[in-house]
Amino acid sequence: MLRTGDVLQAWGKILRGERPTLSIEITRECPLRCPGCYAYDDEHLGGGVTLRELHDRRGQELIDGVLEIVDRYKPLHLSLVGGDPLVRYRELELLMPALVARGVFVQVVTSAFRPIPEAWADMDRLNVVVSIDGLQPEHDARRAPATYPRILNNISGQNVTVHCTVTGQMMKRCGYLREFLEFWTGRPEVARVWFSLFTPQVGDVLPEILTAEERRRAVEEMLLLRREFPKLEMPEEMIVQFRTPPASPEDCIFARTTETLSADLKTRITPCQFGGNPDCGACGCAASMGLAAIGAYRLGGVIPVGAIFRASVKIGQWRNGKGGGRPAPPVTAELRVLQ
Ligand code: SF4
Numbered sequence: 001m002l003r004t005g006d007v008l009q010a011w012g013k014i015l016r017g018e019r020p021t022l023s024i025e026i027t028r029e030c031p032l033r034c035p036g037c038y039a040y041d042d043e044h045l046g047g048g049v050t051l052r053e054l055h056d057r058r059g060q061e062l063i064d065g066v067l068e069i070v071d072r073y074k075p076l077h078l079s080l081v082g083g084d085p086l087v088r089y090r091e092l093e094l095l096m097p098a099l100v101a102r103g104v105f106v107q108v109v110t111s112a113f114r115p116i117p118e119a120w121a122d123m124d125r126l127n128v129v130v131s132i133d134g135l136q137p138e139h140d141a142r143r144a145p146a147t148y149p150r151i152l153n154n155i156s157g158q159n160v161t162v163h164c165t166v167t168g169q170m171m172k173r174c175g176y177l178r179e180f181l182e183f184w185t186g187r188p189e190v191a192r193v194w195f196s197l198f199t200p201q202v203g204d205v206l207p208e209i210l211t212a213e214e215r216r217r218a219v220e221e222m223l224l225l226r227r228e229f230p231k232l233e234m235p236e237e238m239i240v241q242f243r244t245p246p247a248s249p250e251d252c253i254f255a256r257t258t259e260t261l262s263a264d265l266k267t268r269i270t271p272c273q274f275g276g277n278p279d280c281g282a283c284g285c286a287a288s289m290g291l292a293a294i295g296a297y298r299l300g301g302v303i304p305v306g307a308i309f310r311a312s313v314k315i316g317q318w319r320n321g322k323g324g325g326r327p328a329p330p331v332t333a334e335l336r337v338l339q
């Protein structure tokens, strides 16, 4: 749930031309080989070099590198992804207390191929997100060695978020999302469940891509299921955004407020965490929809937050010297009402 203080802090950073959220691929390694994985796509880093070819860090060099970046960017929210970040669990065990002590909200996204460190179970400001791609037969086929039995063992005693990327294959079977929720929301280790929809690159032809009808049905089902399964922590305002994803990265609040770095801790991933040339019109990223829902919210029932956001980004860019020598943008009507 968004807190007013966090929103104001994030807004302040945008006005200063900074990005309030940071995502770091802390390792190039992953023991899994999931079909459709965007991180290992040849175009993920823009062509030329791939994630597997980057020089990544380990040990103290990785710990120091991540802390240096966090101290430089001062994000409010930090996502640690990979590869699989738990490949570097020893470094993460040392990093985590230092990160949360800085007041950053940290999210670790993993396949749970190995046990989640015990100390993380009740750590404040930490969210461990476990990616689970469907029911056991499909998941185990796609994501071995992080199979259902292994995940259940590795999250024991924890407090995790389950994240499932819904694919075209899942939507071809009636009641799939309900069965998934019945299994995972019944587990005491699972605090909440989030769904994303598979996001292709422009020009992809893959069985994972949802047809327009499957996408429509996924949205309808999520809207109904969230009432029945309170652990499906996705507000209605967010779910309906899947119907009209941002037209381009410029229209995507998530992409414009998140800095994403790869495993050498230098290479920027653009335009968003998917890298390459993502098909925004078919985007199914839950984070993007969450921020789009905030953008659609109308302050005082009149002014969309998105309009204030766009005006703030312009001001931030101008202050940061990215205004291309243009004069300062005028204080728009949207910002004037907030003065
Ligand atoms: S676990 Fe994640 S990073 Fe590893 S192959 Fe699967 S999707 Fe890619």
Ligand code: SF4
Pocket (backbone or CB within 6 Å): 199, 245, 246, 248, 249, 252, 254, 255, 271, 272, 273, 274, 278, 279, 280, 283, 284, 285, 288
């Ligand atoms: S998160 Fe989705 S909408 Fe935003 S830039 Fe990436 S693909 Fe496009």
